Amino acid sequence: MNGEQKAKPLLAVAGLRKRYTDKSGRRVEAVKGVDLALAPGEVLGIVGESGCGKTTLGRCIMRLMEPDSGTILLDGEDFTAKSGTALKTARRAMQMVFQDPFGSLNPRHKVGAIIGEPLVVHGIGGVEARVAELLDLVGLPASARARYPHEFSGGQRQRIAIARALALKPKLIIADEPVSALDVSIQSQIINLIADLKATLGLSMIFISHDLSVIRHVSNRVAVMKGGEIVETGAAEAIFRAPAHDYTRSLIAAIPMLR
Amino acid sequence: MNATSSPVLTVENLSLAAGDLVLTEDVTFSIAPGEMLGLVGESGCGKSVTALSILRLLPEPPLRIAAGRILFGGRDLAALSPGAMGRVRGGEIGMIFQEPMTSLNPVFTIGDQIAEPLIIHRGMKRAAALTRAAELLDLVGIAEPRAALARYPHQLSGGQRQRAMIAIAIACTPKLLIADEPTTALDVTVQAQVLGLIAKLRRELGLACLLITHDLGVVSQVCDRAMVMYAGRIIEEGPVKTLFSSPRHRYTRALVDTIPARNLPGARLPAIPGQVPAPGARGKGCAFVERCNAPLQRCATSMPPFARDPIRALACWNPVQ
Ligand SMILES: Nc1ncnc2c1ncn2[C@@H]1O[C@H](COP(=O)(O)OP(=O)(O)O)[C@@H](O)[C@H]1O
Ligand SMILES: Nc1ncnc2c1ncn2[C@@H]1O[C@H](COP(=O)(O)OP(=O)(O)O)[C@@H](O)[C@H]1O
Ligand SMILES: [Mg+2]
Ligand SMILES: [Mg+2]
Numbered sequence: 411m412n413g414e415q416k417a418k419p420l421l422a423v424a425g426l427r428k429r430y431t432d433k434s435g436r437r438v439e440a441v442k443g444v445d446l447a448l449a450p451g452e453v454l455g456i457v458g459e460s461g462c463g464k465t466t467l468g469r470c471i472m473r474l475m476e477p478d479s480g481t482i483l484l485d486g487e488d489f490t491a492k493s494g495t496a497l498k499t500a501r502r503a504m505q506m507v508f509q510d511p512f513g514s515l516n517p518r519h520k521v522g523a524i525i526g527e528p529l530v531v532h533g534i535g536g537v538e539a540r541v542a543e544l545l546d547l548v549g550l551p552a553s554a555r556a557r558y559p560h561e562f563s564g565g566q567r568q569r570i571a572i573a574r575a576l577a578l579k580p581k582l583i584i585a586d587e588p589v590s591a592l593d594v595s596i597q598s599q600i601i602n603l604i605a606d607l608k609a610t611l612g613l614s615m616i617f618i619s620h621d622l623s624v625i626r627h628v629s630n631r632v633a634v635m636k637g638g639e640i641v642e643t644g645a646a647e648a649i650f651r652a653p654a655h656d657y658t659r660s661l662i663a664a665i666p667m668l669r
Numbered sequence: 670m671n672a673t674s675s676p677v678l679t680v681e682n683l684s685l686a687a688g689d690l691v692l693t694e695d696v697t698f699s700i701a702p703g704e705m706l707g708l709v710g711e712s713g714c715g716k717s718v719t720a721l722s723i724l725r726l727l728p729e730p731p732l733r734i735a736a737g738r739i740l741f742g743g744r745d746l747a748a749l750s751p752g753a754m755g756r757v758r759g760g761e762i763g764m765i766f767q768e769p770m771t772s773l774n775p776v777f778t779i780g781d782q783i784a785e786p787l788i789i790h791r792g793m794k795r796a797a798a799l800t801r802a803a804e805l806l807d808l809v810g811i812a813e814p815r816a817a818l819a820r821y822p823h824q825l826s827g828g829q830r831q832r833a834m835i836a837i838a839i840a841c842t843p844k845l846l847i848a849d850e851p852t853t854a855l856d857v858t859v860q861a862q863v864l865g866l867i868a869k870l871r872r873e874l875g876l877a878c879l880l881i882t883h884d885l886g887v888v889s890q891v892c893d894r895a896m897v898m899y900a901g902r903i904i905e906e907g908p909v910k911t912l913f914s915s916p917r918h919r920y921t922r923a924l925v926d927t928i929p930a931r932n933l934p935g936a937r938l939p940a941i942p943g944q945v946p947a948p949g950a951r952g953k954g955c956a957f958v959e960r961c962n963a964p965l966q967r968c969a970t971s972m973p974p975f976a977r978d979p980i981r982a983l984a985c986w987n988p989v990q
Contacts, residue, residue: 594885595711598939601938664860666889668886668931
């Protein structure tokens with residue numbers, strides 16, 4: 411698409427594989443050789459039914475779990491080969507937002523400490539001021555910093571998680587089902603927030619969801635996953651208007667639409 | 670549906686409370702024989718407690734029926750003794766919930782769980798009940814039903830478990846099925862199959878169904894009529910064909926407008942500001958007033974009546990024209 415292929419990708423994943431051994435000793439091939447690329451400022455939607463490997467893929471790219479094989483180039487540098495301080499530094503460029511903002515926010519810490527933690531971990535100063543800036547950025551009142559996660563609704567908790575993910579000014583956010591646990595009215599608030607952040611901060615994003623309508627709405631490009639593989643990838647509109655793969659067609663046909 | 674046939678279920682002015690806290694108020698609706706009625710609304714609006722109250726499965730106490738009647742088969746279920754209610758539940762009224770894993774018993778086979786209501790409510794012998802259970806598994810689309818009788822819940826996939834739940838729910842050919850988010854935990858393709866199954870059972874068995882979901886698309890696809898619940902009250906009701914294409918309540922309108930699929934890809938979504946007020950945090954007037962885009966002065970101070978015409982019903986002082 412007009413020069414898009416030529417732009418240097420922010421992220422390039424090649425041949426990524428991950429296998430689990432489940433409780434009964436059975437091998438589960440969760441991700442079976444995935445290739446993908448993400449241009450700067452782009453939102454790549456990853457969609458597929460439960461168990462197809464979306465979460466595993468996202469976590470492997472972040473190296474929250476180690477892939478069995480494959481390479482991950484972040485800004486042209488081999489992210490897979492890094493360890494120790496080099497890995498810690500490189501990690502600042504990539505942050506993750508999860509589905510369940512409650513599970514990912516420490517219930518015993520105040521919101522200010524939660525959002526500021528990545529700054530503290532990386533020894534970055536000016537935490538107070540940055541936390542205030544982040545709260546404002548995600549549409550939370552300054553008073554939120556002195557409260558605990560349980561005092562907030564699901565949508566507000568997701569704002570807290572997003573603020574925390576933005577603390578280190580990452581270039582890339584991997585969001586795993588970030589709106590799936592939210593009601594439609596709250597879901598649309600968070601989708602708008604993500605769109606605003608993308609525009610103002612020039613963020614790139616991998617947006618993982620099982621919800622095709624949400625994926626269509628937020629993504630520039632879409633990758634459809636099935637059984638650990640990407641079966642179809644392309645511009646979002648092309649995929650939804652003219653799906654090439656039978657599986658994509660069956661997914662689209664199954665969306666319950668308002669008549 | 671024939672509007673003159675008497676309803677299977679009539680709920681009148683039902684209010685539910687937890688101690689002094691009012692959870693739902695003045696809920697009134699009825700379901701005709703063979704009708705599929707949808708109940709939609711965001712989480713915390715009171716859909717599940719309404720379903721549970723009809724089945725008399727509310728955790729009483731702390732929850733209780735504070736007012737109203739639940740008329741079914743010539744009785745008021747709200748006034749029924751637990752023993753009498755036990756004969757209705759699982760016999761004349763079937764139920765399915767979101768998470769079949771928590772409603773199915775992990776230590777009994779699927780066969781025994783389907784046979785149980787037949788033995789209890791129909792007085793069938795175990796062998797006959799198991800034969801009928803296999804027929805039911807076949808009806809709900811489980812392959813090799815005889816073999817499936819011997820399986821345990823954990824040996825089935827999510828979609829199969831929900832089919833098994835449906836088999837249990839319809840075992841005694843109930844007149845009414847209460848389905849609370851029956852497909853919410855399922856993938857879209859499996860959801861489509863399960864919804865297709867419910868529609869088929871309704872055609873073949875004349876089953877009436879109260880289908881509860883937060884997904885307007887699901888309701889629009891399978892229901893005849895639907896109700897929208899907000900902060901414990903039904904605020905709009907009508908045939909799905911017109912309810913979602915020309916909503917009159919400002920909340921229904923906003924809900925429909927905010928759905929991504931109703932907007933151009935990438936466009937800013939018409940978000941609804943704020944959130945649903947919790948029980949106890951609702952004012953005297955319409956609970957939607959603070960999020961509404963066209964509130965009048967009286968909206969905050971007085972509750973709009975739930976006004977009914979022959980086709981639709983609405984509780985709004987300033988409806989969409
Ligand atoms: N920790 C684990 N141990 C064993 N199997 C796992 C583990 N995590 C995920 N899996 C399996 O890997 C596959 C992919 O899972 P996941 O990445 O969570 O998919 P998705 O996010 O698309 O639902 C599934 O078959 C799942 O059961
Ligand atoms: N056991 C309970 N005790 C106290 N409050 C409850 C209980 N169960 C539900 N509620 C409250 O009742 C309201 C309606 O809940 P529910 O019917 O589950 O909503 P929905 O199904 O529409 O998401 C909520 O505010 C909820 O917190
Ligand atoms: Mg996942
Ligand atoms: Mg519920």
